[in-house]
Amino acid sequence: MRKIAIVTDSNSGITQEQGRELGVAVIPMPFFIDEKLFLEGITLSQEEFYQRLSEDADISTSQPTPADVTKVWDELLEEWDEIVHIPMSSGLSNTCATAMMLAKDYKGKVQVVDNQRISVTQKQSVEDAITLREAGKSAAEIKEILEAEKLQASIYITVDTLKYLKKGGRITPAAAALGTVLNLKPVLQIQGDKLDAFSKVRGWKAAKRTMLKAIEKDLEERFSEVREDMVLGMAYTCSKEEAQEWKQEIAEKFPEYEIVEGPLSLSVACHIGPGAMAVTCMKKVR
DSSP states (O other): OEEEEEEEEEESOOOHHHHHHTTOEEEEOOETTTTEEEEEEEEEEEEHHHHHHHHOOOOEEEEOOOOHHHHHHHHHHTTTTTEEEOOOOOOSSHHHHHHHHHGGGGGTTEOOOOOOOOHHHHHHHHHHHHHHHTTOOOHHHHHHHHHTTSSSEEEEESSSSSSHHHHHTOHHHHHHHHHHHTTEEEEEEEEETEEEEEEEEEHHHHHHHHHHHHHHHHHHHHTGHHHHEEEEEEEEEEEEEHHHHHHHHHHHHHTOOOOEEEEEEEHHHHHHOOOOOEEEEEOOOO
């Protein structure tokens, strides 16, 4: 049986330490803060990132250099036969397209998965890849299975402040000012490869209700045929205490489901700011 290594990036929410525990290589995402380069989870912690964000530092996301990616692959191929590489959604970054281009030089030994996931849904794909590898699947088969199920996931996010959506040009300054006065909370969705508006409500209570209803509708309609195989996820850029309260609310609404959790990736946090909460559902490979 061919030995298969699994690679992802830090957008999955998998830390370097967790990567070592899982036996997965995690490529850190680079960020520029006031024009200085930082690597997520290596030279930049979640706490430091949010501290700099709150100080209005100039933060921009980047992607790993081709040399950084191929160095990881080359080192792994010294002891593994094949690689399954699971980057963040191609619709949210060029990271995936770059990896696919680089993989062409590896004669099929590196299979790059474009299954349009991020954060806890991307982490689930990594765990699914481990399950499929243990079931004896090849790298090409793992890629095929994960991509066939790429749309079997849904994410709803509510932001706490409109400041970062305004900064990123996703809403106008006038809309941000009005929304702040009216305590409007935009509920965003990630379906496949885009971060889009889903709904606008007043206050956190209504926002949480809207997100839970949206997941319930997805489970009953879009995912009705695979409902038994779905896992729920909770992701956040808020405090751990608020996150645990939110997880409890999800568990009370959906007591029959397993709920996984993790911080939202810093790439997403750049656009939505601190204090955000998300709920996801995704199909798990059995």
